[in-house]
Amino acid sequence: MDLSEFELIGRIAARADGAARFETGIGDDAAVIRTAGRIVTSVDTAVAGVHFQADRPAAESARKAVAGAVSDLAAMGLGEGGTELLVALGAPSSTPDAYLEGLADGVVAAAAEFGAELAGGDVVSSPVVFLSVTVIAHVDDATPVVRRGGARPGDVVAVTGPVGGAAAGLALLEGLEVADLSDLSRELLIGCQTHPQPQLTAAPVLARAGATSMIDVSDGLAADLRHVAEASGTTVRLDPGTIPIVPGVPEVATALDRDPLVFAITGGEDYVLALTIPQDRFEAADSALIEATGFELLAIGAVQEPAGGDACLLVDGLGEIASGGHDHFRGPGAR
Amino acid sequence: MDLSEFELIGRIAARADGAARFETGIGDDAAVIRTAGRIVTSVDTAVAGVHFQADRPAAESARKAVAGAVSDLAAMGLGEGGTELLVALGAPSSTPDAYLEGLADGVVAAAAEFGAELAGGDVVSSPVVFLSVTVIAHVDDATPVVRRGGARPGDVVAVTGPVGGAAAGLALLEGLEVADLSDLSRELLIGCQTHPQPQLTAAPVLARAGATSMIDVSDGLAADLRHVAEASGTTVRLDPGTIPIVPGVPEVATALDRDPLVFAITGGEDYVLALTIPQDRFEAADSALIEATGFELLAIGAVQEPAGGDACLLVDGLGEIASGGHDHFRGPGAR
Numbered sequence: 125m126d127l128s129e130f131e132l133i134g135r136i137a138a139r140a141d142g143a144a145r146f147e148t149g150i151g152d153d154a155a156v157i158r159t160a161g162r163i164v165t166s167v168d169t170a171v172a173g174v175h176f177q178a179d180r181p182a183a184e185s186a187r188k189a190v191a192g193a194v195s196d197l198a199a200m201g202l203g204e205g206g207t208e209l210l211v212a213l214g215a216p217s218s219t220p221d222a223y224l225e226g227l228a229d230g231v232v233a234a235a236a237e238f239g240a241e242l243a244g245g246d247v248v249s250s251p252v253v254f255l256s257v258t259v260i261a262h263v264d265d266a267t268p269v270v271r272r273g274g275a276r277p278g279d280v281v282a283v284t285g286p287v288g289g290a291a292a293g294l295a296l297l298e299g300l301e302v303a304d305l306s307d308l309s310r311e312l313l314i315g316c317q318t319h320p321q322p323q324l325t326a327a328p329v330l331a332r333a334g335a336t337s338m339i340d341v342s343d344g345l346a347a348d349l350r351h352v353a354e355a356s357g358t359t360v361r362l363d364p365g366t367i368p369i370v371p372g373v374p375e376v377a378t379a380l381d382r383d384p385l386v387f388a389i390t391g392g393e394d395y396v397l398a399l400t401i402p403q404d405r406f407e408a409a410d411s412a413l414i415e416a417t418g419f420e421l422l423a424i425g426a427v428q429e430p431a432g433g434d435a436c437l438l439v440d441g442l443g444e445i446a447s448g449g450h451d452h453f454r455g456p457g458a459r
Numbered sequence: 460m461d462l463s464e465f466e467l468i469g470r471i472a473a474r475a476d477g478a479a480r481f482e483t484g485i486g487d488d489a490a491v492i493r494t495a496g497r498i499v500t501s502v503d504t505a506v507a508g509v510h511f512q513a514d515r516p517a518a519e520s521a522r523k524a525v526a527g528a529v530s531d532l533a534a535m536g537l538g539e540g541g542t543e544l545l546v547a548l549g550a551p552s553s554t555p556d557a558y559l560e561g562l563a564d565g566v567v568a569a570a571a572e573f574g575a576e577l578a579g580g581d582v583v584s585s586p587v588v589f590l591s592v593t594v595i596a597h598v599d600d601a602t603p604v605v606r607r608g609g610a611r612p613g614d615v616v617a618v619t620g621p622v623g624g625a626a627a628g629l630a631l632l633e634g635l636e637v638a639d640l641s642d643l644s645r646e647l648l649i650g651c652q653t654h655p656q657p658q659l660t661a662a663p664v665l666a667r668a669g670a671t672s673m674i675d676v677s678d679g680l681a682a683d684l685r686h687v688a689e690a691s692g693t694t695v696r697l698d699p700g701t702i703p704i705v706p707g708v709p710e711v712a713t714a715l716d717r718d719p720l721v722f723a724i725t726g727g728e729d730y731v732l733a734l735t736i737p738q739d740r741f742e743a744a745d746s747a748l749i750e751a752t753g754f755e756l757l758a759i760g761a762v763q764e765p766a767g768g769d770a771c772l773l774v775d776g777l778g779e780i781a782s783g784g785h786d787h788f789r790g791p792g793a794r
Contacts, residue, residue: 147497147604148604148606151607151690152535152606152607152608152690153501153531153532153534153535153607153674153675154499154500154501154531154532154534154535154594154596155499155500155501156497156498156499156535156604157497157498157499157500158496158497159494159495159496159497159498160494160495161493161494162482162491162492162493162494163491163492163494163498163595164489164490164491164492165489165490165492165543165545165578165579165593165595166488166489166490166545166579167545167546167547167579167580167581167591167593168547168581169547169549169581169583169591170583171549171583171584171585171586173586174583174584174585175583196488196489197488197489199488199489200487200488200489200491208500210500210501210502210593211502212502212503212504212547212591214504214506214589243500244500244501244502245502246501246502246503246504246591248504248505248506248509248510249506249509250506250509250587250589251506251508251586251587252585252586252587254549254585254589256502256504256547256581256591258500258502258545258579258593259489260498260500260595261489269482269483269491271483271487271491272486272487272488273487339488340488355486355487
């Protein structure tokens, strides 16, 4: 690698568009940005070999890292625009320049795709490639922000799309052979893994429509709805027959000798939104979502009083799902 | 490691104090924080074996990572208080729980030491331990923010303390034997490397006193003042006889067969502030700094019109310092 830290930051800065709210952008010790009201901020990290495959195109991996970070804003009910990204990039000094440039290109393109501006960066030597992406969104007092803890007994539990695709795509990328899978299904599943779609259009629609709690499905539908149940002090009960699963996932799960439903709800990285909403607001929310995105809001269960006083996640037929989400840190398949 | 991601985040959250401006703190998809005016934000990353030694205490390494990040705020003229931290932590799944807890303790203690609140975190599996720390400070319109690009011909160039200590301490930690070095000097130099002191008390004093440009010395005094010269379109000229060097550094440099002055100004990680200030404001700034910190403001050179039209850094006796800073990414000693 011949590209120095300063050159790489300079390349990113040169391609990053400023915004009127920036008093100082990339290139000083810190960025200075005009704001008002509130900021919503989060950090998300992607490590090569853990969150993305080291042999995938660099720009795709960078986009995936940024997508995972902005998805946390969608989880709060926020959409595109008025968002800053700060990107810390680690890479071995032996990394080819073309790969580093691909990462830089991918970050800049992803910022544009998701309506965000680059406000800062840091490039460091590291034995492994990683991108740590901080997002900062600016929201005024009138903008509804949806948290995890607002689910109330009687609310409908819903998702904005099918799950299981990213986990199935990962298994395929890792070399799993599945005989009865069409080429189209295979491509679709791999796309779920490599090109996640943060729900930045759906999120503000659902926030305005009255979602009481919301989360992006990053750890797996089961683990993420358990977070909602615990934060809300309620029980979330799912009707397994209604949980939407990406086509081809059952075939992949079967090839792995896994139960298709359990595989789909514990896989992670789906980046659809899971939410709760009062029964009497569901229909209007569904209509608003269809109008904004073309996709239906899919009811998959109900919020109940906590069973025996303890918040939990119940799936009819499977009982209580105590764990088995996508823990980034341990266990088989930990990422 | 038996500690899961959720447990670790929970431990950090439990120890982190919220602040009145937090509407939502750690534990949701993102933090929601009331603000007004402007934010000043930056990200800084520390990788084990690169920015800190893997065999040092975990809490010390975490503190060093946070110190490096808040030092970027000092470089902008900001002090303690009203600052958020978001910390992304990578670690191998084989990391002992005690080390992870040490990192978490260190982050929480450092936040308290530097007057900051934890607003977010992310814990991921990684082959190497790293901490990526984002800082967000809130400043009103009346607070002066000092950038790199404001140096003007005639300004005095000054530093808030001596340089070279951190680089010398690193050489000692890496096993260098220096015969004519007292135990006290040795401890002091190692402390410069392991316990950097971001200048959060000095910074706002100097900003109010009229500093025209400022930078924290992280890449090395020479490289950082070259950044100031380039951003300001001026030449920065240093008088080598006035550059303060930490006691013991010349002995270490000599043992490494390096010129002591060149070693001291290219070493990096000193975290003193380097600044420019109009001649007629220097004395008042010096008095204000002594009153606030007990330390003098040390004049080391002057800002000049760019020689031949090109901004550069000149050191009398050494000529133009074209490069040789602490590039985080390449070259001998790249960190």
